Amino acid sequence: MGAHPLVVPVRTSEHRSDGGLRRVLRGGVVNMAGAAVGAALNLALIVAITRAFSQETAGLLFSATSVFLIMAAVSNLGAPDGLVYFIARMRVFGRAGGAPALLRMAMGPVVVMSLVVALLLFVFARPLADALGPEDAAAYLRLLAVFLPFAVLTDSALAATRAHHDMVTTALVDKVGRPSAQLALVGLIVLSGSAGLLALAWAGPYLPAAVLAWFWLGRIVHRAAPEQAVPETTDASEREEEPAGRVTPAAFWSFSLPRALGGVAQMGVQRGGVVMVALLSGVSGAAVFTAATRIMVVGQFGTQAVLNAAQPRFAELLASRDHTGVRSLYQAGTSWQVCLTWPLYLSALVFAPEVMRLFGAEYGTGATVLVIVCAGQLAASxxxxxxxxxxxxxxxxxxxxNNLLSLLVNVGGCVLLVPSHGAPGAAVALVSAVLVRKTLPLWQLRTVVALHPVSRPVSVAVGGSLVWFGALPLLAEACLGGGLPTLVLAVGVGVFGHLASVWWLRDHLELHLRR
Structure with missing residues (x-):
């Protein structure tokens, strides 16, 4: 093996046999429980805002918060992904004791950047508000700027906890706690009738979330037993790491900064459509577009639950060059995503008019947007x-x-389609951008680890979802007609049948919580 053998302290029974599927699945179940609650809370938050306030007020809040989230993606400098990547590799190579030093090295620039961006957003709120239109936009943006550093700190701390395979903190703090507080505060705002405080109600919970996330991360890092021995390696990327488990700033930021720009572009795709519609079609159109794309955001809670659990495991498998495990986890994870998201997207696609009326009668025009978005998300899953x-x-x-190309497709599509087609044009641009971002990596990875979603787990997941949330709702609509009662009946029966099918076919779907 040469003078410097690669030492990877892994357990064969778990790491090699199935790519650690059970461990990822257990984490995914925790995330999914939190994601289910978080999705319901976020949907309830949007419904409360759209029903209690005018389209202009709702559109203003959605546009301002979209700017906030894009600025947060700029401020984090890619540190969340960098922390997951390097902490996971430290654990594989017996260097877990280097995590505290890595956190100190990473968070200094992140804190400074978040403060600078928050200050710039506060100072330039008026010019940005003039572009959005309504007079209250500047006050919204300044309130949001105050809490931007806390949002960035929350994301970094939660990423570090997931790198240690702790999924409970993310579920409790980010999926349940923060949206619960947002909904409660918005409820108080509705009772008081003071729409000017909506931005405070939305962003304020980031402060306690940051405190709780860092407190819990401190407990996790303190409990982690540092490895005494630091094995040598000839791997090129590992040579960039210093002794005693430390990662050099050059190694960390050369990974994280490109990811930061990619994250900004990705957030621009996810939230940029709201801003583009507000700029090109008015904040009322932005409110309709936001409401119609909430189903996509709700579905992303399920997707993110799987991604958060799988991310550190992918880093470990790739560090130990277990490409068979990577393929197994990719295909199993894709089937889990389909099981979680296709029921939602198919139901919303079939019953689009009924779903949009949940936000209020004036939002019915968003049914076309909802159909386009759901069709695109089915393919993306x-x-x-x-x-x-x-x-x-x-x-x-x-x-x-990939993310820059995706953003270019989204912005170009919005510029071409929104002036003439409004929100549906933005939906087409959004779907096109997402599919570009999803397709390119599979081609780029072909020489490293060949990945393709065509597999038995994915086929079983797709087939079951089509039966219970495609064929059954269409049959119910044909026999009973449309309307909310048909929607409730079809979805209720579909959920029961889908859960029974998933349990019956769990072996085909790689759903093994234990041996």
């Missing part, structure tokens, strides 16, 4: 987690390129 695998190989430059 099947393509799986290729972009995450690409990032965990360390190829953040390619990930950045």
């Amino acid at each position: 099947v393509l799986g987690m290729g972009d995450l695998v690409l990032t965990m190989t360390g190829r953040t430059g390619l990930n950045l390129l």
Whole structure:
């Protein structure tokens, strides 16, 4: 093996046999429980805002918070992904004791950057508000700027906890606690009738979330037993790491900064459509577009639950060059995503008019947007987690390129389609951008680890979802007609049948919580 053998302290029974599927699945179950509650709370939050306030007020809040989230993605400098990547590798190579030093090295620049961006957002709130239109926009943006550093700190702390395979903190703090507080505060705002405080109600919970996340991370790092021995390696990327488990700033930021730009572009795709519609079609159109795309955001809670659990495991598998485990986890994870998201997207697609009326009668025009978005998300779910695998190989430059191309497609599509088609045009641009970002990594990874979603687990997941949430609702609509009662009946029966099918076919779906 040469003078410097590669030492990887892994347990064969778990790490080699199935890619650690059970461990990822257990974490995914925790995340999914939190995601289910978080999705319901976020949907309730949007419904409360759209029903209690005018389209202009709702559109203003949605546009301002979209700017906030894009600025937060700028401020974090890619540190969340960098922390997951390097802490996971430290654990594989017996260097877990280096995590505290890594956190200190990473968070200094992140804190400074978040403060600078928050200050800039506060100072330039008026020019940005003039572009959005309504007079209250500047006050919204300034309130949001105050809490931007806390949002960035929350994201970094939660990423570090997930790197240690702790999924409970993310579920409790980010999926349940923060949206619960937002909903409660918005409820108080509704009772008081003071729409000017909506931004405070939305952003304020980031402060306690940051405190709780860092407190819990401190407990996790304190409990982690540092490894005494630091094995040598001839791996090129590992040579960039210093002794005693430390990662050099050059190694960390060469990974994280391209991921930061990619994350900004990705957030621009997810939230940029709201801002583009507000700029090109008015804040009322932005409110309709936001409401119609909430189903996509709700579905992303399920997707993110799987991604958060799988991310550190992908980093470990790739560090130990277990490509068979990577393929197994990719295909199993894709099937889990389909099981979680296709029921939602198919139901919303079939019953689009009924779903949009939940936000209020004036939002019925968003049914076309909802159909377009759901159709695109069905395809995106099947393509799986290729972009995450690409990032965990360390190829953040390619990930950045993919996200920039995706953003270009989204912005170009909005410029071409929104003036003439409004929100539906923005939906087409959004779907096109997402599919570009999902497709490119599978082609780029072909020489490293060949990934394709065509597999038995994915086929079983797709087939079951189509039966219970495609064929059954269409049959119910044909026999009973449309309307909310048909929607409730079809979804209720579909959920029961889907859960029974998933349990019956659990072996085919790689759903093994234990041996």
